[in-house]
Every structure is written in structure tokens, then in C-alpha cells.
Amino acid sequence: MVCLQSPSELEKIRQDILSRRDPNKPCITICSGTGCCAYGSEKVFRSFEEAIKNQGLEGQIDLRRTGCHGFCERGTLVVIYPDETCYIQVQPEDVPEVISSVEEGKAIERLLYVDPVTGERITCESEIPFYKHQNRMIFGNNRRIDPKNIEDYLALGGYSALAKALYEMSPERVLEEVKQSKLRGRGGGGFPTGRKWETVRNTPNRPKYIIVNCDEGDPGAYMDRSIMEGNPHSVLEGLVIGAYAIGSHEGFIYIRNEYPLAVENVRIAIKQAEDYGFLGEDILSSGFNFTVEINRGGGAFVCGESTALMASLEGEVGEPRAKYIHTAESGLWEKPTNLNNVETFANVPLIIDKGASWYNQVGTEGSKGTKIFSLVGKVNNTGLVEVPMGTTLRAIIYDIGGGIRDGKSFKAVQTGGPSGGVIPESQLDLPIDFDELTKVGSMMGSGGMIVMDEDTCMIDIAKYFTTFLEEESCGKCVPCREGLKHMRQILANISEGRGQEGDIEMLEYLSSVMRDGALCALGQTAPNPVLSTIRYFRDEYEAHTKEKRCAAKVCKDLISFYIEPDECKACMICLRNCPVDAISGGKGLIHVIDQEKCTKCGTCFDVCPTRFSAVAKLSGEPVPPPPLSREVTREKGSEQ
Amino acid sequence: MDERVEAILEKYHRNRRFLVSVLQDIQGEYYYLPKEILMQTSEALDVPLSQIYGVATFFKAFSLEPRGRHLVNVCVGTACHVRGAVRVLESIERETGIKPGETDSDLKFSLEAVNCLGCCALGPVMVVDGEYHGKLSPAKAAEVLKGSE
Numbered sequence: 001m002v003c004l005q006s007p008s009e010l011e012k013i014r015q016d017i018l019s020r021r022d023p024n025k026p027c028i029t030i031c032s033g034t035g036c037c038a039y040g041s042e043k044v045f046r047s048f049e050e051a052i053k054n055q056g057l058e059g060q061i062d063l064r065r066t067g068c069h070g071f072c073e074r075g076t077l078v079v080i081y082p083d084e085t086c087y088i089q090v091q092p093e094d095v096p097e098v099i100s101s102v103e104e105g106k107a108i109e110r111l112l113y114v115d116p117v118t119g120e121r122i123t124c125e126s127e128i129p130f131y132k133h134q135n136r137m138i139f140g141n142n143r144r145i146d147p148k149n150i151e152d153y154l155a156l157g158g159y160s161a162l163a164k165a166l167y168e169m170s171p172e173r174v175l176e177e178v179k180q181s182k183l184r185g186r187g188g189g190g191f192p193t194g195r196k197w198e199t200v201r202n203t204p205n206r207p208k209y210i211i212v213n214c215d216e217g218d219p220g221a222y223m224d225r226s227i228m229e230g231n232p233h234s235v236l237e238g239l240v241i242g243a244y245a246i247g248s249h250e251g252f253i254y255i256r257n258e259y260p261l262a263v264e265n266v267r268i269a270i271k272q273a274e275d276y277g278f279l280g281e282d283i284l285s286s287g288f289n290f291t292v293e294i295n296r297g298g299g300a301f302v303c304g305e306s307t308a309l310m311a312s313l314e315g316e317v318g319e320p321r322a323k324y325i326h327t328a329e330s331g332l333w334e335k336p337t338n339l340n341n342v343e344t345f346a347n348v349p350l351i352i353d354k355g356a357s358w359y360n361q362v363g364t365e366g367s368k369g370t371k372i373f374s375l376v377g378k379v380n381n382t383g384l385v386e387v388p389m390g391t392t393l394r395a396i397i398y399d400i401g402g403g404i405r406d407g408k409s410f411k412a413v414q415t416g417g418p419s420g421g422v423i424p425e426s427q428l429d430l431p432i433d434f435d436e437l438t439k440v441g442s443m444m445g446s447g448g449m450i451v452m453d454e455d456t457c458m459i460d461i462a463k464y465f466t467t468f469l470e471e472e473s474c475g476k477c478v479p480c481r482e483g484l485k486h487m488r489q490i491l492a493n494i495s496e497g498r499g500q501e502g503d504i505e506m507l508e509y510l511s512s513v514m515r516d517g518a519l520c521a522l523g524q525t526a527p528n529p530v531l532s533t534i535r536y537f538r539d540e541y542e543a544h545t546k547e548k549r550c551a552a553k554v555c556k557d558l559i560s561f562y563i564e565p566d567e568c569k570a571c572m573i574c575l576r577n578c579p580v581d582a583i584s585g586g587k588g589l590i591h592v593i594d595q596e597k598c599t600k601c602g603t604c605f606d607v608c609p610t611r612f613s614a615v616a617k618l619s620g621e622p623v624p625p626p627p628l629s630r631e632v633t634r635e636k637g638s639e640q
Numbered sequence: 641m642d643e644r645v646e647a648i649l650e651k652y653h654r655n656r657r658f659l660v661s662v663l664q665d666i667q668g669e670y671y672y673l674p675k676e677i678l679m680q681t682s683e684a685l686d687v688p689l690s691q692i693y694g695v696a697t698f699f700k701a702f703s704l705e706p707r708g709r710h711l712v713n714v715c716v717g718t719a720c721h722v723r724g725a726v727r728v729l730e731s732i733e734r735e736t737g738i739k740p741g742e743t744d745s746d747l748k749f750s751l752e753a754v755n756c757l758g759c760c761a762l763g764p765v766m767v768v769d770g771e772y773h774g775k776l777s778p779a780k781a782a783e784v785l786k787g788s789e
Contacts, residue, residue, distance in 0.1 A: 035759045038772030072761030219717030222758035257664065257701050258757060298660050298699025301755065315659035315687075317698045374760055376719035382761035414718065450718045464721055468755065474698070577779075579734055602727055603778065 003277040005285040007163035010154075017155045026061050026102045027081040029143065030090075033068025033226055034261060035383075036075035040092075044076050047095040061102060064152075067142035067230015070384035071130050074113065079125050079143060086125035087111035116380070116402065130381045133399045135362065138346050139223070139372050139386045142230035147265045150272040153233040159278050161349035165241045166286040169352075174245040175201060178348065180356035182368040187213055187304070187341030188419065188445050189521070190367070190434035196338060199328040201246045203336040208248040211332070211339040212239055214255040214262065215309060217301035218417030219468065221448035223372040223384055224342035228255065228262035231346070232269035236292070238345030240278065241352055243290045246338050251292040254309055257299055266294060301418075301472035305520050306331070306339045308474065319474045320520035341446065343372060363389035367433035371444070377414075377451040378405050385449075389433040393423065396432075397451055408453040411552075412536070416445030418465045418472075419525035421532025422458065441532040443525070457554035458537040459544050463491040465529035473522065480523030483514040487530060496557040499545030504534055549620025556600045559619045563604070565590045565627040567614035574604035574615060585630065592626045641680050644669050649684050656685045659695055663702060671711075672703040700754075708743045708750040710788050712736070713767040714781075717756030720763035724777075728764045729753060731778030735785050749785070 004010050030036075030045045048063050069077050074088035078098065085107050087098065094111060101108050112121040113128045122128050125143075145152035153159070165174050179194030200208055212235060216224040227235060239251055255263050270292060273279040281289050295313055302308045303318040310332045312318035331337025347369055351359050363369050367389040373396065375385045380402035387396060393413060397403070404410050412422040415432075421442035423430065430436055434444050452461070470484040487510050490503050511527030518524045534541060543549045550558040563574070563583075568590045575583040575591055582598045585591035591614075593604065608615040648665040652658035662681060667673055673696055682689040696702045714732055716725045729740070732751065738744050740753035757765050762774025766781060773784050 034757075034772070035761050035774075038759050038762055038765070038774045072759065075761075216758065217755065219721075219756035220719040220760055222756070222760055225758040258754065295661065296664055297701075298664070298695075299701035299754075300699050312660055312699075313657070315657040315695070317694050319698075374719075376760035376763065377722045382719075417718070448718065450722060452722055456722050461722075464718070472755075601730060601778070606777065606779075 003275065005277070007160070007167050007284065010159060010163050010284065014154050014157070014160075017151050021155065024082055027064060028061060028098070028102065029064045029066045029079045029081065031067075031069045031075060031077040031079075031143070032065040033072070033075075033142075033230060034222075035068060035072035036077060037261075039075040039089075041076040043092045044078070044090055044095065047092040048099070051095050051099050055099065057099070057103075061099070064146050065148075066145060067147050068226035068384065069125075069143040070136075070139060070226075070386075071128070071381065072383040073381050078111075083123070084125045085123050086113065086128060088113050129402065130383065130385075130400055133395065134386050135370055135388050136386045137350060137362070137370055138234075138343065139227065139384060141234065142226065145231060147230050147232055148268050150233060150269070150276060153231070157353070158233055158349075159237055159276075161352040162237050162240055162278060163284055165244055165352050166284055166288055171201070171245045171247060174241060174352065177356050178245065178351060181347075181351040181359045182356075183344065183347055183351060183359070184367060184434060185341055186343035186347070186371065186446065188218075188416070188443070190444055193340060193344055196328055196340070197242065197246050199326065200248075200336045200338040203329045205329075205336050207250060207335055208246055209332045209335055209337040210239065210243045210246065210248040210251045211309070211313070211337060212251070212253040212342060212345055213304065213306070213309060213339055214253060214259070214342045215297045215304045216256055216259075216342075216446060217304045217472075218446045218448050220376055220414075220450045221374045221417060221446045223374055223447055225256075225259050225262055226384055227342050227346050227372075228259065229265050232262075232266045233273065234346045234349060235266075235342055236269055236273050236279070238348030239292065240283065240290055241348050242338065242340065242345065244288055248338065249289050249291070251290065252313060252332075253292060253294050254303075254313065255294060255296055257296045263294060263296060270294070300474075301468075302474045302520070302522050305522060307520065309339065310337060317474075319476045320522070322519055343447075364431065364433045366435045371432075371447055373447045373449045375401050375449050375451070377449075378408065378453040378456070379403070379451040380405055390431040392429050392431050394428040396449065397428070401451065404451065404453050408455065410451070411454050411456055412452045412458070414442075414450040414452065414461065414529075415448065416443035416528070417448045418469050419443060419521065419528055420445045420448075421528045422452070422461065422536060423532075424536040426536075441535055442528065455552050455554070457495075457550055457552035458533040458540045459491060459495045459550070460552070460554045462530045462533045463488065463495055466491055466526070469522065469526045473526075477517070477519035477523060479514045479517035480519065480526065483510050483518070483523070484526055486510055487527070491530070494541065494544045495550070495555040497544075497548045497555075499541075501545070503545060504538070504541055507534065543620070547620050551619070553617040553619050555619075559600065559617050560595060560623045561593055561598060561600060561602070561604055562616050562618050562623050563591050563593055564614050564616055567612055568632065569612050569614070570632045571609070571612070573607050573609065577603050577607045579603060588632050589630045590627055590632055592630070595623055641684075642677065645677055645680055649681070654684055656687050659685065659687060659692065660699065663692070663696060667702055671707040672705055675704075703750075705743060706747065708747045710749050710769055710785075711752070712749055712785065713752045713754045713757065714740070715755075715757040715763065715765045715767075716753045717760065717763070719756075719760035720765055723763045725764040727778045728766070728776050728781045731782050732766070732785065735782040748788075
């Protein structure tokens, strides 16, 4: 291992790595992101390892674990280079066949992705519609590198932006480039990164600190996790460049404790970067020093807020403070502190490498570059999606996401996590960037995009987020602590059939107080889920309150389960599965649910065979009385 | 003092600013935060016990009660919620007889509802002793737990 002393040495080692690699040699890559790991990708990897060894193919086929590719719906993903042949849902049993196909140079039809529209099998990963419509300039390298191996990152030109910054640019010039790129913070608020850096740089107080915020608490968003796990060096490189620009020599990476693999991979990456001379004393012999430390979060959503995060770094309770003075001037230990999100830092090397004017070509007037979204919920192709700012919701949900699952109809998409709002069908052609999302009452947040279909109740969603925020509110300021509690109670009343005239107005009033009076962004934006659901789905609120009807049939207190006597074949399945023995009947006897005993767990609805579909959910109407005759009438020959 | 605690404190140079990390490591070692160890920590770091208690009760990851042999984390994040996590959780509650935040009396299971495990594509998801189980139905979740000893 050599500690690199100059940009030319970096280039030399890169050439050296490349010269040792044959681009035409087959390389089997296995996605080892958390999603694929959960499908059992590690077993697949081991099977490959074993098979390659047993067949003596070590010199002929390379094997590599990579970070998350994004198409989590179809894991375990295996991509074989140089042809980029993509196999989906690969199991350990498939391994021998994959290896012989690599040797023969033929693709295995059954493991290819089938386009649901054309029925065509697609061999090359980038031709799959899910990937084809994306622009993966930040996230794309994940699938090409082993996150635990710095050589993979170096081979793709890694750390050359850092060398360029340190040797060819002054800190002011780096700062200017980032300002001109118009990069905005990817963590939620969308504050211009260059301006934040400038404030920290211009604050005379020393030392200055720099923090990577990987406390990705926004439920439904996991892009930071995937970058941290899959390409940690890109974040480290952006971090060191940022530190150089603002004049900081000490950095912190704050990671959720729920992300053990991210912690592990960053730890390894830091060690490697130190060994190569990209971190520590006298980086690349430029005279610039910078060290970084990892801190794990304690599982508090509010710690994603900058002041709360800093309090927690100091070993205190993670409560936010009023920001009369910005953290850029007085943050960690009352020193100027710069905090950016993971994805923001991952953009920086690209901007320095290719220049602000190149970067400016992608995106909209007010929001440049791309954004990674986690497209989840009731959509066919769930996963991580990177698109240029300004892409429409429709393009994301339908072209990339493949539309709504199970042939259901689209109802709304929720963006921005608990601070965001729901966006209805009428806004599907909205080009999404920071400003457009705010206009429709939602926000970018960190990029969670939860697709909801007709079976999603908007009151339930509003209640869900309000309950979440009530639990996560630190309790320091009254508007947030009490406001959320009362909002949750009102929403619970509505969903449980105790809604009253005036509830909606009260929710709106509480919202306005919280917006004006809460201490931090958590409380100020907490009304968004409620206000946006009222704005677009007021009729649902009214149906719950006035007719005691939940159209999506979600709110338990407003629904009943009922077995259609004409459809029931007395098959005993629901009866046996009911956890509270609320179903009576028997062989040849139509089953009936005892409404008094029923806990509305929905098991009967789930287990009733789809060819009968005898269990119905009713809402806003009385449950019909049991049939007079319980005998099942069978048509001759209709039953086996 | 227990040498395990000693090692943890040394790792963080007995510096009070690492309080959260120290508590995380203690919990990693004992699976919860035993009172006597918190008292020793208070002395070693020169932080009032009340402050340690404040931090230990503020962050969700900490438990002041002993945990069961199996830690069950059920994701109730938004993506899992819209795919039916509530009913999965209910089924687990029925199976284990405990609610989130609780441990059963024979210390078999501890149940936690967590806000997002970051593998939303597989929702509903739960993690049992570090192992992920995705695309759960209420019945499948109960089945997984039935297999635990």
C-alpha cells in the first residue's frame, strides 16, 4: 500500500489498476444492498464463489459484490459484464446454470426481465424500462463497484475530483464552482449548498466542523442508506472537498443505528482512504489535513434536524434549539458547522470533476442536477430511482415504476416523508423539483415517494403521520407537543366514527399555530400531511364524519366483514383461520361472522380463495342478517 | 467494574461527549442498560446519572429493561404501512402476547415497532435477530416467529 503523494501518483495507480483488469473478462456482480441481502443474496454469492472454485474458473470469471442497484422489487439481482446481462430473482439453485451460460456466452431466458407491456425479454440491464428512463449520474456507480474495495472506486476515476480541487483550485474557487452549480441540499429543505458553505467559510470563529447527515429517519426513504452502503467513497470524497472549501479539518458522519451495513462499509472506506492518503494529515501532500469520525444515531427522528443532531453529537439529549443564530455560525460546540445530507455530498465530486456549467445542463431553472427517489408503496417496480429534476410524477410512477400494482387505480403519491404531503391524480403531470412540490402543498424532503392506490384511506394516512410525529416530537416546544397530540386525537375520532362538525376547521386552526409557533422544522412542517389530505380529499373527511363511511375500507371502526351467502362454498378455510372464532358454520353450512366477536383483523378476507371471493368489506351500510337457510345450495356438477 | 464496561469507556477515552456511543456499546454488550452499569458510567464520565437517564430514555434504541432472547423489529414505516404493516404487527402481537416496547415474561421475545428499516421495496418487513423477512402477510409473520425457540 502506498500513501499517494500527488495527483500524478493517483493517476498512475488508476492506470495500474486498469492494466490489471481485462474489460472483456466476464465479471459476475451480485447486488448486496440491504434489499437483496434480505432476499438472500449472500447465499447466492457464496454459491457462485464455491462453483467458480470447484470448476477451477478463478482466473476466467471475476466475482464481485456490489452496492444496491435500485431495482429492489426483483432481487436478488445479478449482472454479468461486459454484456451487462441482467438476471432477476436469482436463487442459489440457478448458479450452475448461470456459470455455464457465461462460459457459453448465452443468456438464460427464464431469468431475464420480461417487459409486462410487450412481453419481450430484456437482456441488457440498462434496457430494462425501470433503468432506461433514469439518469443515474450519482447512483449509477453503485452497481459497478464493490463498496469494500477502494480500487473499484479508483478505477472509475474516484478521488480525481479531490486531487483537482487540492492542486488546481483554491478553496474559494471550489466554493464558487459549487455555488454556480446551484446545488441545493438533498436532505429536505433544499437550501443552496454553496451559500451554506460560504457562510461557514466566512465566519471567523475556529475550528470549523463539517457533518454528513445520514440520519435518514424519513420512513419510506432509503437512498442515503444505499449510497452510504454502496458507494461510501463518493460521499467521503465530497466531504473532503467540502472541508477544503470551508476550511474545516474535522468532520463527522452521523449514521442511523438501524443501518449497520452502512456503518461497516463507511468504516472500511475511511480506513482505506486514510491508507491511500485521501484522509488524515497532508492529504495527497497538498498540505491540507482532515480527519473524520463516525457517530451512530440513537433512533430519534428529530435528530435529522441539524441542531438536534449536533446536540446528540455532543453527548446530550437530541433536542433542537431555536435557530436565531444559524449552525453555520454557531453549531457544534458553538463553532461554525456545516451540515449536508449524504446525497448532497455525493454530488460534489461530479461538480468539481465536470464543472458547474456541465452540471447546470441537467434539471430545472431552480433545481439543478438529479434527485434520487425511493419509489415505494403500491407501485409495480419499487426501488431507488434517479431522475433529472423536472421529471413528471407520471413518468416516474408509470414509465419507471410500471404503474399501480394488481391493476388497481392510482389515488395519490406522498412525498417528503412526515413533513410532506399527498399529491392527487390531478397533479400527476407536475414536473417535480423543490419549488413545484412546495407549491402543491408537499415538499421534496429526502425523496421518499410512496404511491397509494384506491385501497389507501387518506384519513388513515394523515393519522399515521400525525401519530408518527407525535411520538417523535421531542416535547420541548408547546405548539408541536400539544398540537400534534390534539391533531392525532381529532383524526382518531374521525377514523373511529366519532368525527364532528367543525373537526376539519379545528385541524386547520391547529396547523396554522404549529406552522407559526413551533421551534424547529419538525413541528413547523408537521401539519403538511393533514393539510394536504384536507386540501385534496376533503370529501373523504366528510364521508367519515357525516356518513361514517370509509371509502377505502381501511378504518376498522367504520367497516364490517361479511360473508356473501350466495358466494360462500362452506369450505371452512376462513372458519379455521379466524383467530377469535367469530365465524360459525360447518361442512355444507354457509359461514356467518358474529359481528360482536369479530375484531376486524381481515384474516377471513385474506384467506377466502379468490375463486370464491365470498368475504366482503362493508362500510357505511348495515350488515345484512344471516341467511334463513344455512344449507349451501350446490348446482349439479359445479363442485368437485 | 466489569471489564467489558472498562473496555468500552477506554475506547471512548472516558470522554463525556461520546455518551451516546458509550450507551450504544453497553447495550450491544448487555442487550439493555443495567442500572448499576449506568451508575458506574456516570462516575467514570463525570456525568450526572439524571443526565444519562435523560439520554437513555430520549433515544428509542435504548432499553432500561432486560430484553428477550429474540429481538423482533417490525417496520411500520410509510411504505410498509400502506402495504399492511398494521395487520402484520397485530398478528405478531397475537402470536407473542406482547405489544411494541414490551418483553414477554419468559424473556423469549422483545417486540419493537420501528419507523423504517430502509428496505421499503420488501414491505411489510420485519427483522428477527438481525435477519430480514420481507413481503410478509400476517400469517407468514406469525409463522416465522413460531419457528423461534
